[in-house]
Amino acid sequence: MKFALSVVMIQVLLFAAAPMMANAGLLRLTSLRSNVFGSPPILDQASTATFAQVGTLREENFQPQMEGDVAVWDESTKLDVGTEVAIAAVWIIMVMSLPLWIRYLSGEPFTKTQWLVAGSMWIAIFGGMYMFTNIVLFQSGHFKQVRTLSIVECIYLMSQVITTVGYGDITPAHPRGQVFVGMYVLMSIFVIAMIVSDMVALVMNTVQRYQEKLFNKEHVDVNYNLKGKADAEHQMHHSAGQLGINVKVEKPSLSPLIYSFSVYAAFACTWILFFHYFPGEGKTWMEAIYMSVITLSTVGFGVFTPNTTWGMVFASFWMIFGSAALVSVVTAFADYTLKMQEYERFDPDTTKKALEEFKEKHKHSEMTETQFIRFTLMQRGVATEAEVNSILSNFHILAQEDSDGKKAVSVDRFEADEA
Numbered sequence: 001m002k003f004a005l006s007v008v009m010i011q012v013l014l015f016a017a018a019p020m021m022a023n024a025g026l027l028r029l030t031s032l033r034s035n036v037f038g039s040p041p042i043l044d045q046a047s048t049a050t051f052a053q054v055g056t057l058r059e060e061n062f063q064p065q066m067e068g069d070v071a072v073w074d075e076s077t078k079l080d081v082g083t084e085v086a087i088a089a090v091w092i093i094m095v096m097s098l099p100l101w102i103r104y105l106s107g108e109p110f111t112k113t114q115w116l117v118a119g120s121m122w123i124a125i126f127g128g129m130y131m132f133t134n135i136v137l138f139q140s141g142h143f144k145q146v147r148t149l150s151i152v153e154c155i156y157l158m159s160q161v162i163t164t165v166g167y168g169d170i171t172p173a174h175p176r177g178q179v180f181v182g183m184y185v186l187m188s189i190f191v192i193a194m195i196v197s198d199m200v201a202l203v204m205n206t207v208q209r210y211q212e213k214l215f216n217k218e219h220v221d222v223n224y225n226l227k228g229k230a231d232a233e234h235q236m237h238h239s240a241g242q243l244g245i246n247v248k249v250e251k252p253s254l255s256p257l258i259y260s261f262s263v264y265a266a267f268a269c270t271w272i273l274f275f276h277y278f279p280g281e282g283k284t285w286m287e288a289i290y291m292s293v294i295t296l297s298t299v300g301f302g303v304f305t306p307n308t309t310w311g312m313v314f315a316s317f318w319m320i321f322g323s324a325a326l327v328s329v330v331t332a333f334a335d336y337t338l339k340m341q342e343y344e345r346f347d348p349d350t351t352k353k354a355l356e357e358f359k360e361k362h363k364h365s366e367m368t369e370t371q372f373i374r375f376t377l378m379q380r381g382v383a384t385e386a387e388v389n390s391i392l393s394n395f396h397i398l399a400q401e402d403s404d405g406k407k408a409v410s411v412d413r414f415e416a417d418e419a
Contacts, residue, residue: 070141070142070307071142071280071307071308072142072143072144073140073142073143073150073153073309074143074144077308077309078150078152078309079152079309084150084151084152085151087151087152087155087313088129088151088152088154088155091155091159091316091317092125092129092155094317094320095121095125095162095320096121096122096125099114099117099118099121100118117191120187120191121191124184124187124188124191125158128154128158128161128184128188129151129154129155129158131180131184132148132149132154132157132158133148133149133150133151133154134148135148136148136172136177136180136181137172137173137174137177138157138170138171138172138173138177139170139171139172139173140169140170140171141169142169142170142307146173149170152309152312152313152316153170153312155313155316156170156306156312156313156315156316157170158316159315159316159317159319159320160300160319161184161185161188162188162319162320163298163319163320163323164189164298164300165295165298165299165300165319165323166300166302167295167300167301167302167305168300168302169302169305250343251340251343252335252336252339252340252343254336256332256335256336257329257332257333257336259332260325260328260329260331260332261329261332263325263328264296264322264325264326264328264329266325267296267318267321267322267325268292268293268296268322270318271288271291271292271295271296271318271322272285272288272289272292273288274311274314274318275287275288275291275292275304275306275311276288278308278310278311278314279308280307280308280310280311281306281307281308281311283304287304290303290304291303291304291305292322295315295319295322296318296319296322296323296325296326297323297326298323298326350379351379354375354378354379358371358375370392374388374392395407395409398410
């Protein structure tokens with residue numbers, strides 16, 4: 001119904017505008033490539049030709065032309081088989097090695113769940129490549145006819161799926177293919193979500209460690225058995241400001257956010273330069289900027305898309321890099337705003353008031369070891385009063401008095417209760 005109304009409205013607009021049009025520029029919104037359907041219609045035959053073309057478009061399942069001069073992808077634009085296979089191999093290794101690199105850089109061992117997710121992702125990559133290049137038929141404004149995808153077109157489409165960019169310049173041609181691709185996209189989102197979240201966490205941890213190293217911040221590790229009492233006391237003295245009851249909330253640094261944004265800006269600027277200067281693409285500066293922001297933000301309207309094979313190759317890699325960089329920016333921004341809110345809400349008199357309440361409640365100004373630990377954990381926000389009480393309650397349940405009258409928990413009993 002909406003399509004029929006659109007056709008009627010186009011007819012009315014073209015009929016009304018015909019006397020004032022000096023050329024057929026308006027026909028660009030509905031016309032298809034001249035090398036597919038013949039030469040563009042002349043102005044005085046606008047309404048008839050347009051109606052015929054839209055009807056042909058509907059019958060042949062072709063998409064309307066995208067913005068700009070849309071090139072045809074056929075045998076003449078394909079790379080040689082060896083080059084396509086090499087590009088696809090690099091792309092596959094890059095994507096499929098992400099779980100391994102994340103585990104290697106984080107230093108954490110693989111869990112069974114992570115092996116399962118990684119295996120599912122590998123099956124999805126190879127299965128999708130086989131189906132898209134051999135079974136499922138696709139349509140596009142770049143195609144002369146409905147067909148399967150080449151290897152480069154396949155990794156280009158799969159990059160859109162992985163990053164959820166979804167230009168829409170390549171779509172399944174038939175209902176069964178549409179159902180398969182829909183289910184494939186749904187599965188890919190679930191499989192890749194864990195990989196992306198791990199990657200973002202790794203990037204943020206790396207940035208945090210770099211920031212701590214940059215500002216010479218040191219994590220205090222008080223361990224008398226391993227470091228020795230003298231070394232531990234020296235470290236406590238060196239970092240006395242961190243070990244007091246009242247921990248001042250420092251103003252968060254903008255450096256992680258600036259660093260993340262700089263990485264994203266580098267990918268965005270490279271994208272703009274490529275699609276502006278690369279032969280065959282020729283996007284204007286405004287078009288390239290718009291295309292960069294819309295693509296790397298994963299919105300992917302699809303008004304401007306690659307016109308060349310090398311444009312598809314570039315986009316296949318840069319979609320993944322740039323989208324991941326933007327996720328890092330968003331994560332850093334959210335972390336900064338939360339820490340900034342905590343900083344602005346910090347009340348230096350909170351601990352002082354809590355100490356006054358402790359004196360009034362206990363009628364003295366001294367703390368036992370247990371009271372000190374309880375008070376410090378609560379003031380630092382490490383644990384709530386209910387959590388501390390629960391831990392102490394478990395201790396008293398499991399503890400027994402030793403020969404000196406002190407309470408202690410037997411490790412053997414503790415392990416038995418846990419089992």
